[in-house]
Each structure stands twice: as C-alpha cells, then as structure tokens.
Amino acid sequence: MSVASACAWAADAFFDDVPIVLTASRMAQSPVDAPVAVTLIDREMIEASGFTEIHELMRLVPGFLVADWPDGSPMVANHGMSDAYDRRIKIMIDGRTVNSPAWGNTNWHDLPLRVDDVERIEVVRGPNGAAYGVNAFDGVINIITRSPATESGVAVISRIGDDGFHDHGFRINGDADAAIDWRLSGSHRRAVNFRPYRNEDGALEARKIVERSVLNFGATAQLSTQDELQWMLGLSRGSTDRGAPGSLEHPLREDDIHAHYVHLGWKRSFAVDSELSVQFHHQRERARVPWQVTVPGLGLLSVGMDSDAQREELEVQYGARLSPAWRFMLGAGVRREAARSRSMFDTGSTISGVSSQLFGSVVWSPVEHLRVDLGGTLEDHHYSGSLFSPRLALGYALTPDSALRFSAGVSYRTPSLIESHAMQVIRVGSEIKRIGAWAGADTQPERVRHAELGYAAMFRELGLGVDVRAFYQEYDDYVDDERCWYPLQPWERPPRESAWACPPPPVDFAPIEWDWQASRGPSSFVFRNVGSFRVTGGEFSIDWRRPGWGRVVLSQAIIDVDVQGASVDEDFETSAPSSITSLLLIKELPGRWRASLGYYRHSSMNWLNDGDRVPEQDRVDLKLSRRFGGANSGSEVALVAQSVGGRYVDFHAGRYRREPQLFGSLRLTW
Template sequence: MHTAGATLALPSAAAAGDVFFDDIPIVLTASRLAQSPIDAPAAVTIIDREMIAASGFTEIHDLLRLVPGFLVAQWPEGSPTVANHGLGDAYNGRVKVMIDGRTVNSPMRGNANWRELPVRTDDIERIEVVRGPNGAAYGANAFQGVVNIITRAPATEDGLTLISRIGQDGFYDHGVRLSGQPDGAVDWRLSGSRRAARTFRSPAENDGMANPQERFVLDTVNFSASTQLSPNDELRLQLGMSDGVHERGTPGSVADPIGEESFRANYLHLAWTRSFGAESDFTLQYYRQSEHVRPGKLAVAELGGRRTRLAVVDVDLDTTRDDLELQYSTRLDPAWQMMIGAGVRQESVRSRDYFNTRGTLYARHAQVFGSLTWQPVEWLKINAGGTFEKHDYSGDLFSPRLAFNIALSQQSSLRLSGGVAYRAPTLLQSDAEQVYREDGAIKALGLRATQRLQPERVRYAELGYVALLADLGLNLDVRVFHESYERYIDERTCWNPAIAADGTVTPLDPNNPLGRLPCRALPPSGYLPYEQTRPQRSSEMLNSGAFVMDGAEFSVDWRRPGWGRVVLSQAFIEIDAGKGVLDEDIEVSAPQAVTSLLLIKELPDRWRASIGYYHNEKMKWLNQGDVVPPRDRVDLKVSRSFGPARSDNEFAITAQSVGGRYPEFHEGKYRAEPQLFASLRLSW
C-alpha cells in the first residue's frame, strides 16, 4: 500500500481507493500512519459511508452516537456538545476534532462548534474515532479521544449530484456536489449546501416560565483539489466556509431576549507529499482557520446590588489558528518502521466581553512527535511513541505511549497499551477577565483567571481485542480501560472583598460563617461595586482534585451481502471521585451504560430499511447542563435506489426520534425535537 496516501494530512488521490475501500479496513488516526486496526496502538471506531447514509443523520455530531461510550447532546444556547465517557459540559474540549487531519477545536474554549463545521455529512467518506487518550500522536488536548472526519477524495467521484431534504416545521437541507472528469490533470470537487431547522421550542413550564428556543439557517461551501506534480509529488488544496444565523433566546425575557446571532468560519488547507517508495514519504502541510461570531442582540448582564441593574455587553468573538506541520515516515527494514514530525501553531482570540480588552490575545505552541514500531517476531509488534511540546499556557509537556500488539491469528490480536496525556488550559481559562462597567467604573465581575492553571493529566492503561473475521462477515472490538485523572480544571463561585469609594478594602471574615470562598486574586483596578459594604461574587477557574474512571466497551459489526448489516455498540462506565474534587457531580457525569444499535436490511427491488436505537442511562451534564433521565431514541429510514445499477440515485423517508420529544442536556429546560423528512439524491 502506498503510504503517501495514508499520511494524516489528506489521503492522496492515487491511494484513496486503497485506503478507503479495501476489504481489510485501514485506519489513519491512531498513530498518524496507515495500518490495520489489528496493528493499531489504540482502539479505533470507523463510521463508514454506509453507516452514515443508513443512520439518516444530517448533522455530524449525531453520527458520534454510533461510537461506544460517546455522549451527544444539543442545547439551544450554543453549538451541540460531545463527550467521551463523561465529564461533558456545554463547551466540552476534552476530545480533539479534526477534518482531514487539521484541528478544528476553538482556540477560545477548546470545544468544537459541531453544527457550524465547514463540511457536510454528504461530503464525508468516513469518520475515525480514537476512543481514549491519544496525546502520544497529537499532543495536548487529544485528552479523551480523537475524532478525524475524512472527506471524500475528489478522485473517487465525477459528475453532478443534487441532494434535497424537506421536512416538517420548516426543516430543509439542499446541497449540490460537482466533480471534475476522471481523466483531467486536476481532480477537484465543489460542494455547497443550505440547511435550516428548529431544534428547540420554548415550552412553558407549570409556573408559566418560558425556556430558551433555537432555530438556525446555515450555508456551507467547500472546494477540494489534488494534482500529481510528478510521479512522486502530489499537491492538495482544500478551502471552504460555513456561514449562518441562529435565532436564540427566551420569549418574554429581558435578560435573554430572542435575537439573531451570525456565525462564519473559513479555512484554507494546503498539503504537499513526496513519495520515496511504497512505505516512505514526506508531507508538509499548512492550514489556517478563522471563526467570527456576531450577536444581533446585545448581551445583558445583571450587575447586582439591592436593585437589579442591567448593563449592555459587547460579546463579539473572533478566533484564528495558523498551523504548519511536517511529517516523515519510512520503513527502516522489515522489522522496524519509523515516523517523526514537528509542528508550530499560533492561535488568537478577540473578545472584549471575556478579556476586558479591545486587543487580540495570542497563544503559541510548538511540538515534535514520533513513533517507532518493532516487530521482533511474527506475532508481536511493539510501538513506542510520544509528543514533546512547548505551550504558552502549559510549559513543557511530554505525552508518551507504549503498546504491545499480540497476533492471535492473521485476523485477530490482543492489544496492551498505556501512557500519559494532557489537556492544556484554553485561552479563556488562562486569561479571562469578564467585567461589567457603568460610567467607566467596574460594577461587577464575571469569570476571571485568578491563577496560573496546570494542565489536566490522565494516566491510562487498556487491554483490547480486535478481530476482523472476513469469512463470517464479522468485526469485533472489545476494550477495558483504567484512567486516572489529575488537576481537573473546573469553575467555582468565589467572593470579592467589599471595596469603598476611597479604595478601602474590607476582607472577608476569616471564619467564613456563610461559606463564602474568597477569590484568589484581588479585583482589577477601577472596581467599585454598587454594594460597597458587602462582598460581591464572581467565578474563577482552578485545578480541582483527582478521580479514576474505569470502563469496558465493545462493538460488533456483522454484515452479509444481500441481507444487510448489524452494528451494535455498548459501553459501561464508572467514575470514582477522590479527595479534593470540587464538583462531586463528576461521578454521575457518565451514564453507567450507553447503547447504540444500527440495523440495515436489504429489501427486494432495491429497497432498504434501517433502524437506529440509542440508549443512555441516567447522567448529568456539568456546568450549564443538568440531570437527564434514562432515555431511548429510535430513528427509522426507508429508501429506494433507482436508475442505473451503479448510480447514486435514492429516494428516502426518515423519521428521527419516533417516540417524540425527549429531555436533552437539562431535564428541566430542554426538549429535543423529533423530525420527519423526505430526501432525494440525483447523480449524473
């Protein structure tokens, strides 16, 4: 197999067919090298094109419901959130998210803006998910997993495709994909779409209080091209954007009125690969991304005091990321394989609301990474890898991993691996200074970075079993793991001392009779609260305690040509919080069991039916979230292909959440809406 097409940057056009369509699956994300899941040093789930189509999902975050242990939730006040094995909140940033190898997590909070990602499900070839820490390959923030969204290579398709989905309550999703001819000097694809949906209504509770609602309209455009500069050199280009408007707010609320928020994301991705042989290549890639949020309404903050006062706040947000990376891999001899690389990155954010400045904040990051695989005997592969990095907010970090893959047969193996991974503090956690002013004076404080945070750390060990039993049409993946977390970054309420007009500071009572914890830093200059004789509260970030997570998970993927396919995933999770953990809800942030089942049934006359079943036990989303009860979701899709035998034409009816609305993210506030829609895909 041509390894040049397996570098993480972008699969080459020449090798795309080999990498993505072999009978034996090949994964790219576990170690930055193309390899069979049998040989990978980490557990990897593949959501392939057939699963994407059969699921009926039109949003990328929903596809992760098919991954063992992954938790997905929508909420109406921000982008959907995804977590692995718990610890999730509204802006969860403990899973690294990439599109064709480029990081798309926000520099601001570390989360991924899932709905606004500049790529559509129709453009995705497959998604590879590393179900555990993978800092050895990707450094800080590949903390609880890695999601690599791999788009369809331009060389794999040609012609024109039109896609249209229309459903109830104003839902629509229209897209077009145009590809160049297969014999051209440049393989290219241009795709675009517009979609809209109402994700949350605002049901009135028994006391008459209304809850937030959300509706969105998003446009996405992507262009991808690749060309062979020479027999050994390939150049690849990707660029695109996502642009849309969210209508958010609470009916009748003064502090959260209904208004429109605009969002735009742009990216450029260039990669050059030089191939030196079948298993030796060099890749150089650069990418730039930017995100801009512009609320159409002005945020309103309560300033406190004996009478509630309101202040208008500038909440515009701009972020950028520039990344340059190189990677070289080669086989030294039949028993040794090596990969080495380096990268530099600069991230920036501008937000007057969160940082109390009109200026732009920057963070810089440099890393070197590598791995060495040794096969001393036919049945054993030993992989040692790691990433050393230097980060403005975390200092020097080293994330190592050691993995042993023991072949039980040509189709199965045991994996024993362990290592260390880190999560670096974000720009928000490191520099936040949220202040509210009136007549030039600071009247109240919000989130503040009052101390230098240490990066979160996890030490992990896992035992895995992988079997690819081609004769039976059966793939098995079993994993048990133990993860020990330290220095968990959390947010807590703290109290600022009373400050008089003449600057006199009255410290909090050292006996703390009301249980008020003092903030770890004095308020900024110019702080003059309305209540000058009483302490005022704000919030701060801090490292909080340690805890242990244990779990087991498995997936069974069985298929028979002409009959269909069954994909079953199950995870069991337990979290045990130790001393010093500020938020005891960490223990219930993971459901004890998570189940997903996708059944695909081939029917006569080119009909196909699929059923998706998703179950979570009771759990609690942290911070802005709350308890959600045990819940079941069932999706149905019936489709029929038509036209020439190899055409992509299809008509389908999809029903999502056929049981109706269900609690999502916060049982008392949010109910996810069901959806029924028809879809038509035509190709020429």
C-alpha cells in the same frame, strides 16, 4: 504516511477486505494492528443513520455521548465528564485541528462542511497525546472528506421536513481524465432544534433556530509520479436565532456567524511506506452577538459579546519502513492560536500564543506475532511550557486478522485561551458592574495516565468485526470553573463558612446594587485546578454484515467514575452514565428498498456546570429509502423520522427539550 495526504489512497483501501485507519498513530494500518482502540464510521453507516449533522454521528461510537443546548454549540463527550464546552476531545478534518482556539471546544454547527461531504470518520476512543500532543485528551475524531479523485459527475440533494426544516445541497466533480481532480460542494440548511419550552415554574426556556450556508472546494494535482499537491477551501456563514423572552441569562438575539479555512498540502512518495508530507492550515471564526440585557437599576445594557478566533499551523512529517521488522514516523509542527473578545478578556487587544511540537513513533516486530509500538510527542506550549506525552503499546497477533493489544501512556490538556486569560466583565462607563468567568492564577495542565487492554478481530468468512477493550484512566489537576463569592458588603466575610472567597477584584469593580441586595451577594466563576478522579470500564462493538441481507452495528459501554477526595463538582461521580448502548440496524429489502433503525440509550447522568441531570432515556430513529437509476447510480428517495418518541430531555432535565424531526429527502446523481 500523513493523515491528510493518505486520504485519497485510503478511500479505496477502506473498502478492501482489510480496512485501513490513519488516525491512531499517524501511520496507515489495520485497526487490528492499531496501538489504540479505533472506531470507523463508514459511508454506509453515515447514509443509513439519517443524521444530517456531523456531531450526531458520534452516537454510533462506543462510550460517546451527544447533547445540545439553546445557548451554545452541541457537545460530544467520551464517557461523560463534560459540560457545555467539549474541549477535551481533539476534532480534525482531514488531519487539521478544528477546535476553537478560544474555548478549545468545537463549534459543530459552524464547521465548513456537511454530512454529504464526509467519506468516513475515524474515532480514537481514548487519550492519544502520544500522536497529537496536548488536547488529544479524551479522544480524537478525524473527519475524512470524500476525495475529488474518487468521485465523478454531479449530485444534488434536497431534504424538506416539518417546522420549516430544509437542507439543500449540491456536489460538482471535475472530469475523471483531467490533469486536476476537483470538487465543489455547497449547501443551505435551516433547523429548529429547540422551541420555547415552558418549564415546571411556568417560565419560558430558550429557543434555537440554526441557519447555515456552506461552500467547499477541494482539488488534487499529481505533479509527477512522486509528487502530489492538495488544496482545500471552505466557508460557513449563517445565523442562530436563540434566547427566551425576558431572560437575563438567555436574552433574545440573532447571532451572526462566519467561519472559513484554507488547507494546503504537498507530499512526495519515495517508495511503499516511505513518504514526506508538508501541510499548512488556516482557520478563522467570527461571531457577532447582539447581546442586550435589562439589569435592575441600570435598565437596558448592550454587552459586547462579539468574538474572533484564528489558528495557523504548519506541519512536516516523514515516515518509512526500514526493514520488515522496523517502521518509523517523525514529524514537527508549529502553530499560532489567537482570540479577541472585549467581553471575555476585558480588552480590545488580541490574546495569542505560539506552540511547537516534535512527534514520532517506532514500530518493531522482534519476533513473529509480536509488535512493539513506542510513540510520543514533546510540546513547547505557549502557556503551560514543556510537556511530554509518551505511549507504549504491545500487540500480539493471534491470527492474521485478530490480535490482543495492551497500551499505556500519559496525555495532557492545556488551558484554553479563555481558561488561561479570561476576565469576563460587564462595564458601564469606567466601572465593572459584573465579573463572570475569571482565569485563575497559574492554572496547571490537566493530566491523564491511561492504560487499556483490548482485542480486535475480523472474521471475514462470517462478515463479522469485533472490538473489545477494558480501560483505566486516572486524571489529575482537572480544570473547572468554580463559583466564588464576594462579601455581602466590603467589610463582611463571605455568606457561608464553606463559601470560597473570590480573588481581590480590580479597583474599578463596582457591582450592581441588585447583586449586593441578593441573598448570596455578587459572585464570579474562577477557572482553577480542582482535583483528581479515576475512570474505569469496558466497551465492546460488533459489526456484522451479510450481502443481500444487511448489516448490524452494536456497541455497549460500561463506565464508573470514582472521585478521589477532591473538590470537584458534587455531581462529578454521576457525570458519566453507567451504561451507553448504540444499535444501527440496516436491512436490505426487495426492489432496491432499504430500511434502517437507530437505537441510542444511556442511563441517568449529570452534565456539568450549565447542564444538569438527564434521566435514563432512549432515542429511536427510522429511515426508509429506495435507490433508483442505473446500477451504480447514487440517486435515492427517503423518509427519515428522528426521535420517533417525540421531544426528549437534552443536557438539562428541568430546562431543555430537543425537538424530533420528520423529513423527506431526494438525491439525484448523474
């Protein structure tokens, strides 16, 4: 069963005694039977958390970190080891990839859907290249939307808070007995994530005010008893007011953002566990960035930071059960990725590439209780060539609802279009005055060899779910942007013996005189393979619920990063916190009241590159809500306080302070 085509069916199955996951191996299965560790964030957790942005929900996943900064998109990391561009986790919506084709990261603010559109989120907490190929490198996040077939009626929601925060939305569903199940949803949101913050040197740091409007349409038509057609359309438009007065690095500006997608799918069901599906996805992102900086000696310069990126992908998948002991899945896909940015590529032309992949898995039960899962993806990548990502998983059922799991495999991450083609320049006339990011020559794909030992169980009589795992991940050919130096004068050597000399610049490179006069001279950042490291650790999560009392979801991760004699960033060994804790407490109260508390903690760490040290810190969120209306009504009034302790350090202790948020919400359904 394909990831997208199974959404409507699984929306009901998820609430049965045995939940179903779709993302671990592209086949519907219990989390106990999955070949890799999977976390489910269900609708109850989404509502109780009080989060209004999808990326914030990743705080509920063992070992995951969330951060934001004023000059870019938020980032999500698994076990740290990340910078301002979270390009090592594959993000999907209903099975379609939404990572940006340019950087490979996810523009979380620009996703054309809102928290209210999400039914649940499935998170694979480790490499999963065997199922999804390159770039499913440190994990997979599959955001599964609420199916039109499982909803009815109309809903409106309004959230209003301090500092001009508002988030208004609606949902309209077609008639339950209509030939086509459809849903139309929309929202408009404004939030101040960062106010100008005066650092220890007295300088103002950048602000960030995000404003977005989102419109979504989804429909499903049952063409026959065997055939189903699905189509989804989404649009996100808005602006981000960001920057700091007088800053060269973060000038004041208002970025204009547009993103949209089209998703078409058809499936034919032949029998139980036997299905053919075809999917086509189109995604486009557009940013118009009025970047103007004042450069000593040159005055005010307009830098063309506008960008366009898009992806088209076609995928075919077939799965069937051959016998009680054998089950298989086989599929193929082709995708085209393209990006255009005059400043990032020093050209007005479009940079593009076409890749294809063949993927599959076989599950075999040779004896009772034992399950063997073999999977792999063979990919022909437009830049990195042929790559094969295999996985072997063994599962041993201790009881019908508990099992031990061992899995091992190899996964890859290929350089993004920017990492493989960038030549980021500032031009004045025919001369290049500054070179920023620069693609290195023949950058190799990153590789991770991974293994994990896990235990998953559901104790139904106790209302308890348990997930424990130990993991080992060995990374090679890590890609980073390393600073390089040009000579102080054309005839001189780099200023320090340890400095890395930049590659020979273009003939029209004439650096700004102010750069030459600086003590270290002009410099650039070159993407290149910088080394190897090893990550080991363990995680556990406990999910306990009792009807009438409430629910407790607790997770803990322990992480150790060991750099193995390579030239990676000197902060690399501290780029993951040694400990990450997450707690969501949901308490049912009399009179249809409900209280929830979210507690999120990590020990001190260093975000890489644009980030820096973040001390040990805690965040506490509170929500108090009351349902009203009929017994099955979704109407609710609530008060939410996020980060009740006030401003907190985010991404860089010396520069960025994230704002707390207090707001009330009203949801009406009929």
